[in-house]
Each structure stands twice: as structure tokens, then as C-alpha cells.
Amino acid sequence: MGHLTVERVPNQSSYERYAVYYAPRPHSALGRLGERWLGLCAQTGTRHSAPNRFVAGPRRYGFHATLKAPMRLAPGVTEGDFLGSVRSLAGLLQPVTLGILEPRRLGGFLALMQANGNHGEVSSLAWSCVRSLDHLRARLTPEDLARRPGLTGIEKDNLLQWGYPYVADQFRFHMTLTSALGDDEFDEARVAFLESAGSVLDEPVILDAISVYGDPGAPDTFGLIERFAL
DSSP: OOOOOEEEOOOOSOOSEEEEEEOOOTTSHHHHHHHHHHTBOTTTOOBOOOSSTTOTTGGGTOSOEEEEEEEOBOTTOOHHHHHHHHHHHHTTOOOEEEEOEEEEEETTEEEEEESSSOHHHHHHHHHHHHHHHGGGBOOOOHHHHHTOTTOOHHHHHHHHHHSSSSOGGGOOOOEEOSSOOOTTTHHHHHHHHHHHHTTGGGSOEEEOEEEEEEEOOTTSOOEEEEEEEO
């Protein structure tokens, strides 16, 4: 398991929603790539000038892969309760080798995904996050449900039970790189990202920490609250 270390980032103490992400260490090569691509400081949530026209959507959420989707806390649950539960969970989880990541089309978006690697291990880790923390989640409102049109039957069931459509068998590890793109824009966006990445994507990635991010409410960006080593 290894020694558990915690990095606390000064930030506001109360958010509208909380999420558990994989996010690269802010000053790592992959972390700097994400900051450069999105024009967003991962550690503080500070936005820089948008580097290109593709990133307006993902800029608010930061450079990440979702493990437990943004959620409101249930009545009576505090931020400290949530952080304590994530801390305990991190102490039970093992690091996962993601392998080489590459930009791929995922639905209408360009996303950084596993080129090969062990998909089962990261899916299992994400499923642990979903199930272990769900008792802390407030139930979705009718307005929440209305924001998710066009889901398949199993995606609707997941949304109702777990608060997010893309869990369990529907989970795909991905780090969103763009807003929704037209068919003629994917190649342009992919080339632009690869030019920004340089040799960074040549190195295999290890998921060795999970991070809690807070949503202060639109249009402000999600901010890193705490990072827990596995």
C-alpha cells in the first residue's frame, strides 16, 4: 500500500458539489501539459488566456478523469465527512498502471484515453470510488435528471442509482480535451494537442493518487481541495 501522504491546497471551505478525480500531479510533465492545453492552473483553478478554440467546455472542470462524478452532499454530511471518507478509501486502494495515453474520439469529444494498458484495474478502482462514497451523495432532483436527455436504458438506470450514467460497465477512463466538435474538427484538434504534448505522451502513466475537487458554482472553475496518495 505504501505510505499515505496528503497534500492540502488552501481553498474555500464550502462548495456546491464535490468530485473525486484522477488528476496528474500539478507540476508533473502531464500536469503541465494539461495546464498548457486548457489554459488553467490545476492547483488553484486560475484561468489563463484560452490557448485555442476547442477547450471552452473542459476548462471549467480541469484536466482530469472522473472517478466519482460531481455530487452534492447529502443533508447532514459535511465537507470534512467527505474528505475523511476519501482519505480512508485511498488507504485501501492500490496504484494502477494506466500505460500510454493517447488522444481519441469519444462520442462528440476528443479525450485522452488508454492506448492499451489494463482497463480492468482502473475500472475496478473507479467502481470502488462510486460505491464507497455514494452514501454521502444527495439524491438527484428532477432538474438534474432533465439535464441528461438521450441516455440508453442502462445509462438511465445508472443515473438514478448512482448519480451518473457512466459507471460500472459503462465506465471508460478518459480525460476530456475539448468541447463537442464537428466531424471536420477532430483531426485539427488532435494535431494541435499532439503538438502541445511533444514527448510527454511517450511515458506510461500511473494512477497513484486520487484527488477531491470542489465546484464553487458556474462559471467558476473546479478547484483542487485535497490529494490523497494510494
